[in-house]
Amino acid sequence: MKKYVILLTALLLMLVVGCSKDKDENQSAKDQSNEEAVEKGVFPLTGLEGKGIDRRIxxxxxxxxxxxxxxxxxxxxxxxxxxxxxxxxxxxxxxxxxxxxxxxxxxxxxxxxxxxxxxxxxxxxxxxxxxxxxxxxxxxxxxxxxxxxxxxxxxxxxxxxxxxxxxxxxxxxxxxxxxxxxxKGFDITETYEPLPFLTEEETEQIEGEKADRVEITYFKSPLTTVTYQYDATKDVYDRYSDGEQSVELESNQPIELSNVLIIETAHEVIDDQGRRKVDLDSGGQAYLLQKGLVQKLEWQSVEGRILPVKDGQPVGLIPGKTWINVIPTSPGLEGAVTVQ
The missing domain is CATH 3.50.90.10 (YerB-like)
Structure with a gap:
């Protein structure tokens, strides 16, 4: 009996040490990824190079x-x-x-x-x-x-x-x-793990169905729409609200996006003012717009960040700006999104 207890204790100790080692290795890899991104001057939300990487979002x-x-x-x-x-x-x-x-x-x-x-x-x-x-x-x-x-x-x-x-x-x-x-005592510097981005070669290999124009109908009455129109000359999506292009007030500069992620998730009205509760944890169906193409994927909350996934693995973004539209599961992607 005594030998059995000693053996069990040894096995448990090995398991704890192994888990701790794996956790330390994962954290070490993450820290190294952060350090490399800072050294290269790559912004974590765009994948583009620049200065000021360590400032707070x-x-x-x-x-x-x-x-x-x-x-x-x-x-x-x-x-x-x-x-x-x-x-x-x-x-x-x-x-x-x-x-x-x-x-x-x-x-x-x-x-x-x-x-x-x-x-x-x-x-x-x-x-x-x-x-x-x-x-x-x-x-x-x-x-x-x-x-x-x-x-x-x-x-x-x-x-x-x-x-x-x-x-x-x-x-x-x-x-x-x-x-x-x-x-206020807030940190104004921070290092971040970058979002998953595609290499230039991977970007050229993106596949999907044609999606030059994608319209999201949030409400039919009164009509509330968001439209993304692909501009092949710039390789970006322009955005429109209720048919009017989204631009800067002073400069008229349009919003130009490399990635548009559209996700569906549960919404619940919680008071008589129409305020909502939105589920950003459970995952679900998603569309990813890139380079005039749409991929039908899923989304997951990966360490809190909303990412497109396929077969359980994150799908890379094209370096640049990203817009994420969140729509209710009713009517969901098939009922609310029109792809042309």
């Missing part, structure tokens, strides 16, 4: 009400999530890293699934306003957040644009973000 809630268009600064975001906020109106979480625009906006109020995404991407979360229960959740979760309501029209971090009416006229002055974040 900044995420901003951007208004998409018809009265808020055209927006400012969206074309410079590395990664944008577009999700229904309430009713038939979507709202954006724009993640900035490789580029730092002077102004972003109009900025709108917080939602749980948006600040949850910001946390997953280790980003500072910037919004203007929040329901009391949302503010409590942000505080309880320890989210590194900046609420524009505390700086409303201070002229330094936020400014109101007289050309528009509230709540569609609050604009973030991006150059003040690090100063305010530092005053």
């Amino acid at each position: 900044v995420s901003v809630m951007v208004n998409n009400h018809a009265k808020a268009r055209p927006q400012t600064g969206l074309s410079q975001a590395d990664l944008v999530f577009e999700i229904l906020a309430e009713g038939n109106i979507t709202r954006f979480l724009a993640l900035y890293h490789s580029e730092e625009p002077e102004v972003v906006g109009p900025v709108r109020s917080a939602r749980e699934y948006y600040f949850d995404l910001a946390e997953r991407y280790q980003a500072i979360y910037i919004h203007h306003g929040a329901a009391d229960f949302i503010s409590d959740m942000i505080k309880e979760r320890g989210i590194d957040s900046i609420n524009g309501s505390s700086y409303d029209n201070d002229g330094h971090l936020f400014k109101r644009d007289d050309r528009r009416q509230a709540p569609h006229n609050s604009y973030l002055q991006f150059g003040a973000v690090n100063e305010i974040a530092g005053e």
